Amino acid sequence: MAAHAKAAQQLARQLFRMSVVDGTVSAERIAGVLAFLEKNRPPNPVVVLKAYRRLVAAEIARGVAAVEHAGAVDEAMLGAIAAAMSRRYGRPVAATATPNAALLAGLRVRVGDDVYESSIAGQLAALASAV
Amino acid sequence: MSTVLEQIELEIAKLSNKGIKKNTGIIRTIADGVAKIDGLSDVMYNEMVQFPGGAIGIALNLEEDEVGCVILGDIANLKEGDEVTTTGRLLSVPVGKGLLGRTVDALGNPVDGKGPVEVKEYYPVERIAPGVVVRKSVSQALFTGIMAIDSMIPIGRGQRELIIGDRGTGKTTITIDTIINQAKINKVGLASGDPKFRPVYSIYVAVGQKNSNIVRTLSALEAAGALEFTIVVAAPAADNPANLYIAPYAGAAMGEWFMENDMDALIVYDDLSKHAVAYRQISLILKRPSGREAYPGDVFYLHSRLLERAARLEGKGSLTALPVIETLAGDVSAYISTNVISITDGQIFLETDLFNQGIRPAVSVGLSVSRVGSAAQIKATKQVGGKLKGELAQFRELAAFAQFGSDLDARTKAQLERGNRIVELFKQPAFSPQPIELQVAVLFAMQKGFFEPIEIRKVVDAANSLKSFFTTRKEALLAEVRTKAALDKELEAKLQAACEEWKVSFAP
Numbered sequence: 018m019a020a021h022a023k024a025a026q027q028l029a030r031q032l033f034r035m036s037v038v039d040g041t042v043s044a045e046r047i048a049g050v051l052a053f054l055e056k057n058r059p060p061n062p063v064v065v066l067k068a069y070r071r072l073v074a075a076e077i078a079r080g081v082a083a084v085e086h087a088g089a090v091d092e093a094m095l096g097a098i099a100a101a102m103s104r105r106y107g108r109p110v111a112a113t114a115t116p117n118a119a120l121l122a123g124l125r126v127r128v129g130d131d132v133y134e135s136s137i138a139g140q141l142a143a144l145a146s147a148v
Numbered sequence: 149m150s151t152v153l154e155q156i157e158l159e160i161a162k163l164s165n166k167g168i169k170k171n172t173g174i175i176r177t178i179a180d181g182v183a184k185i186d187g188l189s190d191v192m193y194n195e196m197v198q199f200p201g202g203a204i205g206i207a208l209n210l211e212e213d214e215v216g217c218v219i220l221g222d223i224a225n226l227k228e229g230d231e232v233t234t235t236g237r238l239l240s241v242p243v244g245k246g247l248l249g250r251t252v253d254a255l256g257n258p259v260d261g262k263g264p265v266e267v268k269e270y271y272p273v274e275r276i277a278p279g280v281v282v283r284k285s286v287s288q289a290l291f292t293g294i295m296a297i298d299s300m301i302p303i304g305r306g307q308r309e310l311i312i313g314d315r316g317t318g319k320t321t322i323t324i325d326t327i328i329n330q331a332k333i334n335k336v337g338l339a340s341g342d343p344k345f346r347p348v349y350s351i352y353v354a355v356g357q358k359n360s361n362i363v364r365t366l367s368a369l370e371a372a373g374a375l376e377f378t379i380v381v382a383a384p385a386a387d388n389p390a391n392l393y394i395a396p397y398a399g400a401a402m403g404e405w406f407m408e409n410d411m412d413a414l415i416v417y418d419d420l421s422k423h424a425v426a427y428r429q430i431s432l433i434l435k436r437p438s439g440r441e442a443y444p445g446d447v448f449y450l451h452s453r454l455l456e457r458a459a460r461l462e463g464k465g466s467l468t469a470l471p472v473i474e475t476l477a478g479d480v481s482a483y484i485s486t487n488v489i490s491i492t493d494g495q496i497f498l499e500t501d502l503f504n505q506g507i508r509p510a511v512s513v514g515l516s517v518s519r520v521g522s523a524a525q526i527k528a529t530k531q532v533g534g535k536l537k538g539e540l541a542q543f544r545e546l547a548a549f550a551q552f553g554s555d556l557d558a559r560t561k562a563q564l565e566r567g568n569r570i571v572e573l574f575k576q577p578a579f580s581p582q583p584i585e586l587q588v589a590v591l592f593a594m595q596k597g598f599f600e601p602i603e604i605r606k607v608v609d610a611a612n613s614l615k616s617f618f619t620t621r622k623e624a625l626l627a628e629v630r631t632k633a634a635l636d637k638e639l640e641a642k643l644q645a646a647c648e649e650w651k652v653s654f655a656p
Binding site for chain 2: 026030071072075127129130131132133134135139143146
């Protein structure tokens with residue numbers, strides 16, 4: 018069972034590597050991979066596809082700066098955030114904005130598994146854990 | 149007025165702009181105190197990670213697309229999908245004298261209900277052991293207060309001496325006796341005002357023990373007045389395996405603080421068999437490859453990196469380690485036992501048969517050894533007990549042969565009689581360590597034949613009578629033995645005279 022899971026993970030990683038072109042996931046390649054899997058079913062197709070999905074999702078998330086904000090955020094600010102993150106990670110990063118009133122004030126930017134917290138809610142949480 | 153408000157607003161704005169970078173991950177699976185986490189791409193090996201609800205984890209498995217973490221603390225409220233963040237810190241515990249007299253958990257949090265611990269410093273739980281350049285050879289004695297050990301298997305400051313035996317053979321008792329003895333010596337030494345006196349502080353790490361046993365140990369230490377010089381690190385059987393795994397390293401960090409700050413410390417790991425079992429459990433859940441007896445491949449390193457942290461440092465203090473291993477049916481050749489035997493500087497082997505025969509402490513002279521040898525003994529003990537180990541070994545051999553026949557020559561009979569007397573003399577009740585000067589006096593009396601005319605079954609009474617005679621009537625002589633630490637002709641004459649005086653007063 019463990020050996021099957023390991024083999025599925027390895028296959029998913031191989032497929033993922035094939036889906037990346039110049040450091041970013043290519044929609045065409047993903048379509049090709051899915052078509053290949055449709056024709057040639059691996060032993061654990063669900064496990065392989067789930068692992069493949071996780072890897073692709075993580076890669077896509079690395080190219081997106083998801084900005085949560087309480088209060089107004091204009092296009093110029095989003096552009097500045099995208100530029101700053103692109104510089105920091107050495108790859109093109111696009112910025113998307115989502116309002117989140119729970120932050121009270123400020124921003125939270127998520128790029129991949131990095132989170133840049135500059136919100137009142139974050140500071141209050143830090144204060145609460147320090148007390 | 150508006151300027152003041154502007155200043156406050158500016159301060160708020162400054163705070164509001166202060167961004168914090170966190171690296172996060174998501175719990176994918178959680179079972180038996182181990183979580184598999186997606187993300188955490190920046191996490192370091194052994195880094196503390198923050199779980200929701202205040203629980204802390206340690207990143208132990210850094211794999212290609214997941215991180216395996218052991219969780220210290222309550223895992224009841226954690227679930228799949230919870231966010232986890234890195235802290236950028238390695239696991240650290242509070243250290244310092246503020247911990248003396250306290251009982252703490254594996255993370256250094258007090259569990260004795262005596263309020264918060266007053267500490268200023270923190271040491272990382274995992275540290276590289278001191279190298280060869282900074283180490284000094286072991287040459288200063290650490291008295292256990294147990295005559296059989298101090299005279300035949302001496303332990304020095306900075307040594308690692310394993311205590312090994314089956315369950316219920318008195319392993320913990322030996323360690324508690326040693327801690328009590330350090331406290332007794334500390335009290336005498338500190339009261340004397342001797343500027344050269346170096347107290348020994350003790351750390352008792354209880355790994356996987358029953359809470360009732362830990363309470364019993366605490367009561368024994370408190371009753372003997374030893375708790376004020378002792379830190380107890382408790383990771384009872386009910387704790388999760390991560391706490392059991394980390395507790396000995398936390399104790400070692402606390403001991404290292406004393407060593408680094410020019411003090412001497414003693415650490416007891418009670419016991420490392422349960423520690424290895426906890427680590428095996430973690431490793432199996434982390435799906436690390438298992439080897440012999442299902443232990444992971446790095447189980448030797450688990451204990452070697454812990455015990456190597458005990459040392460005597462050049463120009464600083466020392467950390468003496470007494471690890472405990474529980475054997476099954478006296479099998480010292482089991483996996484974990486042989487590992488720890490090869491790491492330590494000797495072992496004290498306790499035999500079930502001896503224990504059942506009433507020979508307590510049940511030290512097996514043949515299988516016990518101290519690789520530091522007489523380097524860690526004071527001259528007085530060497531003078532009176534230097535040949536004891538050989539004599540007892542010969543006695544055991546003769547006793548084994550004597551079982552097959554009754555026709556023994558006079559010399560053999562005398563040797564057997566003497567051996568039996570030595571065995572009786574070494575019997576010692578639990579939690580009553582003897583000061584080294586008293587041990588010297590008793591061994592002196594034995595060497596000079598003062599116990600020869602006494603019936604074997606009355607030797608224990610005679611020894612007790614001699615001890616009480618010396619402690620009540622020859623206190624000055626005992627103090628002289630303690631300070632000189634060697635027997636010159638004058639001191640020998642005084643001891644001889646004192647023994648003669650006792651012989652007259654003692655009616656068997």
